Amino acid sequence: MKGIMRGRFVRKLKLMPTITNFKQQGLVLHLNTTTTPDVFCIQKLPTPPPTYDDHNHKGNNLAELEANDDHDHFEEEKEEELEEATTKKTLKLGEQKLETKITTCSIECPSLNDFKEMCPPGGRHTIILYTTSLRGIRKTFQDCNTVRFLLRSFKIMYHERDVSLHLEYREELWKILGGKVIPPKLFIKGKYIGGADEVVGLHEMGWLGKFLEGTPTHSTDHCTCIGCANMRFxxxxxxxxxxxxxxxxxxxxxxxxxxxxxxxxxxxxxxxxxx
Known part of the structure; x- marks a missing residue:
């Protein structure tokens, strides 16, 4: 009988709340001394704010800042490399242009004696240009106009021989150059200069004007011939x-x-x- 009573007492004792249980449930147990002594009261504590680990939080922020710094540093290095590459490319282009200018300046201007002597009839001391006025082949017609424009820009006197207007001029040109050639063809003082590509190239190098030095010039008010309108025929x-x-x-x-x-x-x- 005593064993049964003892077992019941132990079970009731286990069911009674303890201070640890009160703390876990957010309750506080204190002695009320204002009214009646030896009376215990249970009050609920306010909900505590959420707790977190300050150390971990600071660590995460520090990691983020370091990552951002690394990214910014990478971007700065990338921009510096790009600027450096652009600067090197610009300097390289400048050096190439300078080398080209130096090479061009270092090349001596050729003289008429460097060209092959092929003197057309009556062209020992004059300038003769073989052209065509036919527009069947556009490039040929445009090349003739180009060379004619260059010679007129120097305001020099030259003789133009149109192979389409006079058959003898065509046979004459073919005989000089030893084959069927297409105008324009320029001869300066008995020297064969070449076609449109050669003449334009010499003009771009600044050498064509030197070849034409000493050639008789005409004034700007050079009038048009009343007999042929400067067509020579x-x-x-x-x-x-x-x-x-x-x-x-x-x-x-x-x-x-x-x-x-x-x-x-x-x-x-x-x-x-x-x-």
Whole structure:
């Protein structure tokens, strides 16, 4: 009987709350001395603020700051490398341009004696340009205009020979150069200079003007020829450009068509005023 009572007492004793349980539940046990002594009161503590580990939090912030610093440092290094590469590239281009200028300046200007002697008829002391006025091939026509414009820009006197207006000029040019060539072709004082590419190249190097020194020039008010409009040719007055003339044959007054002896294949004659 005593054992049973003892077991019940132990179980009730275990069910009674302890101070540890009160603390876990946010309760406080204190003695109320104001009213009745030896009376215990239980009060609930206010909810404590959430706790965290200051050390871990500071560590995380420090890690983030270090990561940001590393990123900014990487970006700065990248920008510095890019600026350095750009500067090196600019300096390299400048050095190349300087070397090109030095090389260009170091090359001596050639003289007319360096060119091959191929003197067209009447061109020992003059400038002769073979051109064409036909526009069938656009590049050829534009090249002729280019060389003509360069020569006119120096305001020099030169002789232009249009191979499309006079067949003898074409045969003459082919005979000089030893084959069928396409104008423009420039000859200066009996020296063959070349075509449009060679003439333009010499002009860009500043050498064409030196080759033309001592050449007679004309004034800016150089007028246009009233006979041929500076075309160097005019229509034949004997056949009126038809290349045919009539001639009587025998006593029957029969007329025959004969080739005009005065004009060329195009019914043109050299201008008697400017040629």
């Amino acid at each position: 005019s229509i034949c007055s004997n056949c009126c450009g038809s290349c045919k003339v009539f001639k009587a044959k025998g006593d029957n007054n029969h007329e025959l068509f004969l080739r005009c002896p005065d004009c060329n294949e195009n019914g043109l004659v050299k201008c008697p005023i400017c040629c």
